[in-house]
């Protein structure tokens with residue numbers, strides 16, 4: 001995963017020549033002050049770079065072209081300090097292919113009632129200058145985030161910080177290769193999709209590999225490398241002596257090393273497996289998948305490449321934040337009228353970044369797949385806020401569905417040795433699950449306690465895919481209407 005502060009957000013200010021050189025000098029000085037303040041904020045995960053004030057159509061076009069061709073630039077923050085006639089922006093914005101955020105701010109927080117004069121008015125014009133710029137964004141139907149507030153306002157900085165993390169995930173998605181070891185689980189519909197459309201819309205490319213290629217990498221692993229990894233397991237996790245000395249754990253370590261070297265060699269950022277295609281592997285990769293997810297790889301089970309890519313993107317957004325992010329599946333319900341909940345888990349593949357405390361490595365039988373008993377990490381998740389996210393292919397477009405959830409304490413389940421999470425979906429299980437099902441959301445999700453819906457909403461906007469949010473205010477009648485209206489909007493939106 002790219003290090004934090006390794007990419008740039010360009011801070012771009014608009015003005016015009018009418019104000020004269022003295023005012024423009026002041027505009028540049030004020031803008032660089034705001035850019036520097038954002039850059040220094042500990043909440044902001046990338047560099048914020050001040051760019052010279054733009055006053056002509058040609059300079060705007062040149063800046064946008066330079067941003068397009070700069071590998072480190074992952075987005076623009078625009079601000080119209082003074083009035084910048086927006087026809088000047090048409091040529092530049094029409095070629096810009098990086099995301100942008102319109103920061104509707106002002107250098108002065110308060111109006112200085114006693115001293116305010118025309119000079120002050122000339123220098124604090126974004127209240128109308130930004131409206132002119134906003135019009136051209138709307139007139140050109142451009143996606144962007146609008147954040148309003150003084151540049152030292154903590155809430156405004158939070159909104160910007162979220163968007164910058166989404167921009168990092170967008171940049172990562174454009175450079176993402178997803179490996180599929182085996183095909184989709186036979187007959188399953190929701191994990192399918194059009195890989196050409198996905199690449200056109202979401203950037204990433206999906207590569208299929210024969211399981212034999214992976215088996216070769218696994219068989220090539222040296223005994224010394226396995227020994228070294230086993231001692232790492234010993235310090236990272238709880239386990240019995242029998243597990244520590246088992247051939248199963250050695251085999252799990254072999255699979256992990258082989259998988260990681262395969263993924264690294266191919267510069268692959270996410271992957272899928274399927275229990276229907278494991279020929280040559282002695283066990284379904286469990287521990288290996290869990291640990292690779294913890295290192296930042298995206299994962300989807302049963303050939304689910306859309307979820308694998310989504311989990312990777314969510315991990316990029318969450319880089320360095322508190323909480324964790326994992327592949328997840330809605331497994332079974334607790335329908336007690338006193339508190340309805342969902343138990344989330346998977347056969348094996350849940351990421352220990354969401355673990356509460358030190359996970360345990362255990363070896364148990366798996367009643368599916370017909371392979372040897374696999375090793376897996378077993379743990380629970382700390383109570384708190386979280387989200388479940390799904391991306392589905394509706395044929396003519398992709399839809400992202402986000403459900404806010406509240407993770408609650410999970411009772412002991414001595415006979416269910418898997419990693420699991422217990423949550424209450426918003427606004428309640430009956431409404432949340434009905435809305436999810438009406439929207440077509442999958443049983444597989446990207447689950448996170450590190451990022452909330454806003455990151456995903458910003459990200460979906462950059463991808464240009466549909467976004468629906470099931471939150472504490474969701475009601476089914478309104479949600480059904482939203483889905484119907486979206487059908488109309490997305491069928492014609494390319495043409496308006």
Ligand code: MN
Nearest residue numbers: 301302329444
């Ligand atoms: Mn599954």
